[in-house]
Amino acid sequence: MxxxxxxxxxxxxxxxxxLNRVSPTRSLHYQATHYSQFSPLFSSSSSFLSNQKAYTYVFPNTRQMLHFSSKPESIVELITNSIWSDCLEKELEKSHSTTLRYETVIYVLKNLEENPQQALDFFNWVSGKNGFKPCSTIYTLMLRILANNETMKEVWIFIKKMSDEGCDIDEEMYATILSKLTSNALKKFFKKMKQENAIDATVISLVDGILNSHSNNEVEKKLREVKVNLSENTILKIIRALHQYPFKALWFFRSVSSVQSHNAVTYNGILKVLAQEQSIEEFWCMVEELKSAGHHIDIDTYTKLSRQFFKRKMFKEAVELCELMMDSPYKPLVENCSSVLREILSLEMPDLDLLLRVFRKCESFGYxxxxxxxxxxxxxxxxxxxxxxxxxxxxxxxxxxxxxxxxxxxxxxxxxxxxxxxxxxxxxxxxxxxxxxxxxxxxxxxxxxxxxxxxxxxxxxxxxxxxxxxxxDTNLIEVLVNSLCSNNKVDSAYTLVINMGDKANFSHWCATYKHLIRKLLGEKKFEKAIDLFRLALKNNDNPPVFQLFADYISKDGTVEDARNLLKALNVKEEPSPSTYIRILQSFLKVGRQPEARILFQKFPDHIRNHPDICL
CATH class of the missing domain: 1.25.40.10 (Tetratricopeptide repeat domain)
Structure with missing residues (x-):
């Protein structure tokens, strides 16, 4: 109350x-919405081979069964919100009676990175489907996901499969996997595998021939001369070996296309090499060619390309690539888009137009x-x-x-x-x-x-x-008081403070309080200044303004003003003799002896008889 x-x-x-009446505030209503098509509908801890826990999945506000579509994100949603079972496999089979695309498999695995068991279950299921054969990119991605001490057995199995099928590991992936392993035996095996999977003599000869070529025709001729099985893995090996020579890698890529068709794997492989400033035009042309052939940039390739562009300070290209991926079926995760925004913001002078392009694109998809x-x-x-x-x-x-x-x-x-x-x-x-x-x-x-x-x-x-x-709070009052004083509205400032009553904490805005006292005394409004002083003392504050009053009394004050000041000081306890002396001296210093005598006569007896006080 x-x-x-x-x-x-x-x-x-x-x-x-x-000056004018405050118009009534219009009624406000509460409206809060929170939506994201990518927000998890529940959280669960990851499970491994023999330690699975059942998941419960319920749609918000419904009791309907999960309807599964053929979109890549729907596969991820179905898997993450279920335990692996025959029922789940049937649901996947029903929606995907045909072989899954390479890009889709990469997308699903990439989104299951935090749950190795689910990634492994999906890999085993998709590998068993007719017509789908994992490539080295998928193997190495799975290896990175499983490179964990809790799934050591599965790591060994994958290493064996990769070794049997002649799949190699690129330098970046090799370093990433090794950094995650603590087993010395695995590290030794990896190094041995890397040596065994090194480019063979025939491939080395072909790479040397390409490096010494001066045209696409020469590369085609060299390709005919060297008898090499142009498997998917071999093509990727050669492209990676030519990563410092993007144009020669492109010549090789074109030469291969004259004898056999490229697939999504090899297209994504050449893009990683062409993503350089010197070959950026060829990069975008290859992107268009890939799309025309019915393929897409896979999400793992996108992550690497984005990292390459930022490392080379090619921010415009990174943004254009992000926009391209947002329009594809394999949209980057919110985390990927956040990293793009962070990279742009990390610049000393961020390109805000690029920043907004990414933000608006992501926002349009509900991110x-x-x-x-x-x-x-x-x-x-x-x-x-x-x-x-x-x-x-x-x-x-x-x-x-x-x-x-x-x-x-x-x-x-x-x-x-x-x-x-x-x-x-x-x-x-x-x-x-x-x-x-x-x-x-x-x-x-x-x-x-x-x-x-x-x-x-x-x-x-x-x-x-x-x-x-x-x-x-005191900050708001200080702002208002200073502004009112600066605009010659001292009376308004006084009224504002007085009506705060016991909530006026003068010690927190002492300078403003002194300024207001000085302004009031300057306008000879002693009574109002005393009111403020009395309020401060009542609130147990004792701001250092006594000298302001003493100076005012010595020049313009009256005996009654001096008595009122002493009465104000008497709010909590009687003023000390030294206080009486200071007020008395304020009159004497300016030659106002008559006022000093009258004031002295009005002092209490014990003050008049004090040894330190005399006229």
Whole structure:
């Protein structure tokens, strides 16, 4: 009840200070939406071979059975939300009576990286389907997934399969897998396998011939001369061996196409070599050729290409590739897109247009990023003065845990740009989204109006804040008092502080309090200055303003003013003799002996008889 009365009193004071009536706030409603087609519907711990746990899957608000479509993400969803069983295999068979594409298998495995057992179950199932033969890319991806001490047995099995089928491991994958293994035996076996799978003499001869060639025709001639089985794995070996010579790798690729068709595996292989600045035109032409042939960039290749582009500072190409993948059936994960945004933001001068291209593309597919990602983007946009784009990012944050701090930064940016009405509307947007503006957010807006010298609008905001039962903190009062004083509205500042009553913590804004006292005394409003001084003492604050009063009394004050000052000091305890001496001396120093004598006569007997006090 006491708090409510205090708020009502403050509210009446503020409204009396305004030139115009504060318009009633319009009603606000709560509307919060949170959606992401990629958000997990439940969480579960990963399970391994003999330690599986049953999963329960229930659609939100329904009891319907899971309907499975042929989209790659639906396969991932079905597998992750089920335990492997005959029933699951039948569901997969029903939707995929034909052989799965290479790109789809890569996509599913990539999305199952965090659950080796599920990845292994899927691999075993898809490998048993007629017409599907795992390539070295799939083997090495599975090996990376299984390179864990808990699945050591499966790692050995895969190494054996790869060795039997002549699959090799590229340098990057080799280093990645070795870094994850702790078994010395495995490390030795890997090194031995790497040596055994080294390019044989025939392939070395072909690579040397290609390096010494000067045209595509010469490469074709060399290919006819060297009798080599151009298997998928052999083609990948040769392409990787030519990675420092992208144009010669392309000559070889074209020469192979004259005798046999390329598939998704070899197309993805050549793209990794062409993703260099010197051959970027050829890279994009190959992407179009791959699409025309009915293939897609697989998600594992995309991850490597994106990493290559950023390593080579080819940010535009990385963004274009991300956009391309978002339009394909094999969309990058939210984490992949977040890494693209982070790479751009890491630049000293981020290309904000590229940043927004990625963000808008992902947003159009319902991607929801971590709060920190949104905040980093918004800060970069605001720093560059692109406040409108910053607000769009803020609106996109509605599906995550947007807090007052996110909105407050937008309010501050708009206020600095003197776009105060837009800043005010942000607070309405906050309430519509169920995020109630706190005192700090209101303070930012009030400060914005004060900086623009729109004091009446600042007071209106303060009034609205009080109507919402928010208690002003010292920062807000300090902002208002300083602004009112600067705009020659000292009486209004006085009224504002007085009506705070016991909530006025003067020790937290001592400089502002002294400034207000000085302004009141400068306008010869001694009584109001004493009222503030008395309030401060009542609240157990003792700001250092006594000398301001003493100086005022010595020049312009009366005996009655001096007595009122002593009475104010008597709120908690009687003033010390030294206090009486200082006030008495304030008259004597400026030659006002008559006033000093009159004041002395009004002192209490024990003060007049004090040995240190005499006239």
């Amino acid at each position: 006491k708090r409510a009365k205090g708020i009502l009193a403050s509210l009446r004071v503020v409204e009396s200070l305004l 929801i990023f971590p709060n920190t990602t949104y905040e980093s983007i918004r800060k970069s946009l605001n720093s560059a003065g692109r406040l409108d784009d910053g607000r769009k990012i803020l609106r996109a944050m509605r599906n995550v845990n947007t807090d007052n701090n996110n909105y407050r930064q937008v309010v501050i940016g708009l206020c600095k740009a003197r776009r105060l009405e837009e800043a005010r509307k942000i607070l309405d947007e906050m309430e519509e989204q169920g995020c109630v503006p706190d005192v700090k957010t209101w303070t930012s807006l009030v400060q914005g109006y004060c900086m623009a010298r729109e004091i009446d609008q600042a007071l209106k905001c303060y009034s609205e804040m009080l109507k919402k039962n928010l208690i002003a």
